[in-house]
Amino acid sequence: MLKFTAEHEWLKLEGDVATVGITTHAAEQLGDLVFVELPEVGAELTKDGNAATVESVKAASDVYAPLDGEVTEVNQAIVDDPSLVNSDPEGAAWFFKLKLKNVSDADGLMDEAAYKDMIA
Amino acid sequence: MDDQTNDQTALKITPLHALHLELGAKMVPFAGYDMPVQYPLGVMKEHLHTRAAAGLFDVSHMGQVIVKAKSGSYADAALALEKLVPVDILSLKEGRQRYGFFTDDNGCILDDLMITNRGDHLLVVVNAACKDQDLAHMKANLEGCDVTLLEDRALIALQGPRAEAVLAELWAGVSAMKFMDVREVPLHDVDCIVSRSGYSGEDGFEISVPQAHAVAVAKALLEHPDCQAIGLGARDSLRLEAGLCLYGNDIDTTTSPIEASLEWAIQKARKTGGDREGGFPGATRILGELSNGTTRRRVGLKPEGKAPVRSHAKLYADAQGVTEIGEVTSGTFGPTVEGPVAMGYLPVAQATPGTQVFAEVRGKYLPMTVAALPFITPTYKR
Structure with a gap:
């Protein structure tokens, strides 16, 4: 199941684990990324708290935690090559996997249609 | 800018x-x-x-601004503008351009500009954000000159x-x-x-x-x-x-030209012992700093890691953030350098290329090395 946040993140839910990344729209808005900083595996994230940082030539931007949970895995590939976030934001350029504190929290997020309406 | x-x-x-x-x-x-x-x-x-x-x-x-002496003489316009900038404008040849800056009474920088000898007048180009202020400054202080913004x-x-x-x-x-x-x-x-x-x-x-x-x-x-x-x-x-200053970031009314490592833009005629020594706002401080040096200098900074270090990041002598020694004034990712690049101010003792300092970024202290400017090799056709 795919969910979206107003902060332009996508979550792919599998059981109680969400794979999180930023949307194509967000990647386009940010422009060419040159640096990505990801949370540590094991970090406890709080919804709307800072989870990661991405930087373009122009500016740094925060990526917020979409829900409460614990980071179980991070994608080193986007740290090594930040441009992957521009080329495949909703695929290979996922950011981290989050073991959700309450899976039901995801019910409050947008589905794809609602997100598309929001950015339209 | x-x-x-x-x-x-x-x-x-x-x-x-x-x-x-x-x-x-x-x-x-x-x-x-x-x-x-x-x-x-x-x-x-x-x-x-x-x-x-x-x-x-x-x-x-x-802002493209014409400065023309009412007398029609280039020298009169040049000498009038020399009262506002520590640059040799009188000896600038026709069809030649020079970099300069308006200084204030504290010896700091009001704006930087390009100055051209256009035969019987001067053409100066000033930053957009300072345009109104520069125009007023020139109109008020350039005696015997007409100052016209080319709109x-x-x-x-x-x-x-x-x-x-x-x-x-x-x-x-x-x-x-x-x-x-x-x-x-x-x-x-x-x-x-x-x-x-x-x-x-x-x-x-x-x-x-x-x-x-x-x-x-x-x-x-x-x-x-x-x-x-x-x-x-x-x-x-x-x-x-290219190691070039951005007005409002790297230079402003808190930085003197010597602190900003821009002494190359002050020609001999305006320095102590020169034909037209001083005679610009803040000359006492600026000429004093030319002779005696400053306590801090603008330097190039190369982050050792991959993270860009942006303007306003604080600089420390140590990796624990105990002794604050300066600040980054411009920082970004340099696509040609293929890594982050920055400029900032450091005490003279830490301003030598090769010196390691630490920048505070998101609660971490990232190592940076003082680097010679520019970061690239310019291709100016001299």
Whole structure:
């Protein structure tokens, strides 16, 4: 199941684990990324708290935690090559996997249609 | 250039505004103007294109100002302006340009500018954000001179190793110009003022065009396959790699020219013992610093890791953030350097290239090495 946040993140839910990344729209808005900083595996994230940082030539931007949970895995590939976030934001350029504190929290997020309406 | 203003309500536009929209630019408010920050190519490729070929920049937001003595004498205009800038303007030859800065009574920098000897008058180009203030400053203080803002001219920068070839399509005489030469030439049957200078570290030109013809000239230049429109985003990363100051970031009314490592712009005639020693605002401090040095200096800073270190990041002598010693004034990712680059101020003792300092970024202390400026090798045609 795919969910979206107003902060332009996508979550792919599998059981109680969400794979999180930023949307194509967000990647386009940010422009060419040159640096990505990801949370540590094991970090406890709080919804709307800072989870990661991405930087373009122009500016740094925060990526917020979409829900409460614990980071179980991070994608080193986007740290090594930040441009992957521009080329495949909703695929290979996922950011981290989050073991959700309450899976039901995801019910409050947008589905794809609602997100598309929001950015339209 | 200056910090951007975000007042969207009263944004001014340049004569090339419609062309930017036609080219698909992403527009942002900058110094009161609606300006292109990038085109569909994106900041990274725009930067690299400028270093490899030629980039066209709209810098029409900058102020082009004529200073003419009522006597009609160049020397009178030059000597009047010398009262505001620590630069030798009197000996500037006709058709030559020089960098300078307005100083205040504290010996700090009110704005930086380009000054051209145009025969019987001076043409000065000032930053967009300081334009009104500079104009008032000159009108109030340039005795016996008429000061006129040219509001009917665009300014187009053409920068990069192919800039000469691109401009040669419109004017074959371009190859005779050297760095900092200024010529009045017909481009597209329009009288333009062309200087061989810029803000990218590359060879290139700045072209002052009557506004009614600005789009035609820009389009004629963009027709060349090597020429691409470039936004303010890449303009900033290009100038930072080239070690050039951004007014409002790297220099302002809290920095003296000597602290800013700009003493190269003060010629012998204006220094202690020179023909026209001092005689500009803040001369006591500036000449004193030329003799005795300063406590801090603007330096290049190379982050050792991959993270860009941005302006206002605090600099420390130690990795624990105990002893604060300075601040980053500009920082970004340098596409040509293929890594982060920055500039900032450090105490003289820590300002030697090779010195390691630490910048506070998101609660971490990231190592940076003081580096010689510029970060790239300029290609100015001297």
